[in-house]
Amino acid sequence: MKVSIIGTTGYGGGELFRLLHHHPVFSIHSVHTTRDETPLYIEFPHLYGITDLKLEHIDVEEIAKHSDIVFIAAPSGVSSKLVPAFLDTGIQIVDLSGDLRLTDGEVYRKWYKHEPAKSSLLKKAVYGLSEWNKEKIMDAKLIANPGCYPTATLLGLAPVVKEGLIDPDMIIIDAKSGASGAGRSVSKSLLFSEINENFRIYKVNEHQHIPEIQQQLNKWDAGVSPITFNTHLLPITRGIMATIYVKLSENMNTARIIELYNEQYLRNPFVRIRQNGNFPSVKEVSGSNYCDIGLHVDERTGRLTIVSVIDNLMKGAAGQAVQNANLMNGLDEKTGLEYIPMYP
Numbered sequence: 001m002k003v004s005i006i007g008t009t010g011y012g013g014g015e016l017f018r019l020l021h022h023h024p025v026f027s028i029h030s031v032h033t034t035r036d037e038t039p040l041y042i043e044f045p046h047l048y049g050i051t052d053l054k055l056e057h058i059d060v061e062e063i064a065k066h067s068d069i070v071f072i073a074a075p076s077g078v079s080s081k082l083v084p085a086f087l088d089t090g091i092q093i094v095d096l097s098g099d100l101r102l103t104d105g106e107v108y109r110k111w112y113k114h115e116p117a118k119s120s121l122l123k124k125a126v127y128g129l130s131e132w133n134k135e136k137i138m139d140a141k142l143i144a145n146p147g148c149y150p151t152a153t154l155l156g157l158a159p160v161v162k163e164g165l166i167d168p169d170m171i172i173i174d175a176k177s178g179a180s181g182a183g184r185s186v187s188k189s190l191l192f193s194e195i196n197e198n199f200r201i202y203k204v205n206e207h208q209h210i211p212e213i214q215q216q217l218n219k220w221d222a223g224v225s226p227i228t229f230n231t232h233l234l235p236i237t238r239g240i241m242a243t244i245y246v247k248l249s250e251n252m253n254t255a256r257i258i259e260l261y262n263e264q265y266l267r268n269p270f271v272r273i274r275q276n277g278n279f280p281s282v283k284e285v286s287g288s289n290y291c292d293i294g295l296h297v298d299e300r301t302g303r304l305t306i307v308s309v310i311d312n313l314m315k316g317a318a319g320q321a322v323q324n325a326n327l328m329n330g331l332d333e334k335t336g337l338e339y340i341p342m343y344p
């Protein structure tokens with residue numbers, strides 16, 4: 001099957017290229033840009049000698065004529081305009097932006113501060129949280145790939161929320177990301193001297209991923225109250241750690257909670273539940289599509305601590321996008337994704 005990438009010169013697009021270049025079933029037909037049509041290795045010198053593919057301008061009809069799937073890794077505000085033209089052609093679409101994830105356009109307008117996609121378009125998009133929406137993804141033509149923070153957070157919370165085991169009024173998520181989460185465009189707050197040997201909180205109580213997390217939690221349990229979710233910038237390139245605090249509504253110990261998570265993720269090869277009070281670090285998933293989860297019940301407070309880590313560019317973006325494209329096409333979800341994390 002042939003695939004095309006839009007937004008190839010960004011971090012998400014570059015990671016899509018790395019995965020799709022080695023994929024045994026998908027082959028990259030074309031890569032696209034809104035700027036100069038140069039060889040891709042000029043933009044990404046690490047691809048010198050690996051590919052001669054030239055960046056091309058975006059021509060929806062040409063892409064759809066030659067490719068079966070288009071991956072869109074552009075900033076928010078682009079896909080809401082670009083996707084309708086692709087939908088008319090019948091090509092499969094996996095969109096990595098936030099444009100199609102929220103079912104209510106007005107919520108998108110409030111948090112993203114962009115014009116939302118039409119509600120008829122939003123209705124066609126399937127939320128691509130691979131582990132929990134598999135059947136719908138398998139039938140989908142248009143995937144709204146989840147945000148990086150929501151992926152780590154929702155995979156961490158799903159078992160206890162779906163089973164109604166926690167106090168729905170008190171969910172606190174303390175999340176941290178490496179700098180590649182902010183993309184490749186230039187910004188003062190992302191300069192080496194601003195990030196290195198530093199650690200800061202940002203978008204306090206205003207992060208655009210709050211409504212995405214809330215929307216999915218409320219699909220699982222309508223009684224979940226507004227969550228507290230905050231984000232911090234780590235002086236590393238890749239990786240997200242979401243540390244989540246919830247109050248258990250019944251008496252359960254760590255061993256029982258781990259057993260529950262083992263059961264719920266049994267047939268999900270990319271979610272690894274740490275056993276015996278072991279906790280993951282971000283490096284232990286770097287470069288891979290794994291989400292690793294550590295769990296501990298504090299019997300003193302009755303609170304459960306959930307630690308969920310992913311590589312933001314992999315399970316948080318390109319990896320999950322390829323996992324979804326595999327599912328859409330009846331392939332084993334692991335196809336082309338069995339990378340061992342890069343350690344150290």
Ligand SMILES: NC(=O)C1=CN([C@@H]2O[C@H](COP(=O)(O)OP(=O)(O)OC[C@H]3O[C@@H](n4cnc5c(N)ncnc54)[C@H](OP(=O)(O)O)[C@@H]3O)[C@@H](O)[C@H]2O)C=CC1
Nearest residue numbers: 007009010011012033034073074097148181183184312317
């Ligand atoms: N970085 C991450 O960890 C994650 C990112 N995402 C989402 O994925 C998307 C891509 O993110 P990321 O790769 O980090 O961002 P980058 O800023 O690194 O790259 C975005 C790319 O989009 C292209 N682009 C810009 N404007 C347009 C346009 N009008 N039409 C088409 N393409 C355009 C640019 O390429 P060119 O200039 O060559 O056209 C640019 O290289 C974003 O929506 C982001 O929010 C989601 C999960 C995680």
Ligand SMILES: CC(=O)N[C@@H](CCC(=O)OP(=O)(O)O)C(=O)O
Nearest residue numbers: 097098147148177178181182208
């Ligand atoms: C470190 C960092 O800045 N991360 C970005 C992640 C953005 C993102 O992935 O944007 P979507 O809304 O399209 O999912 C942020 O916190 O805004």
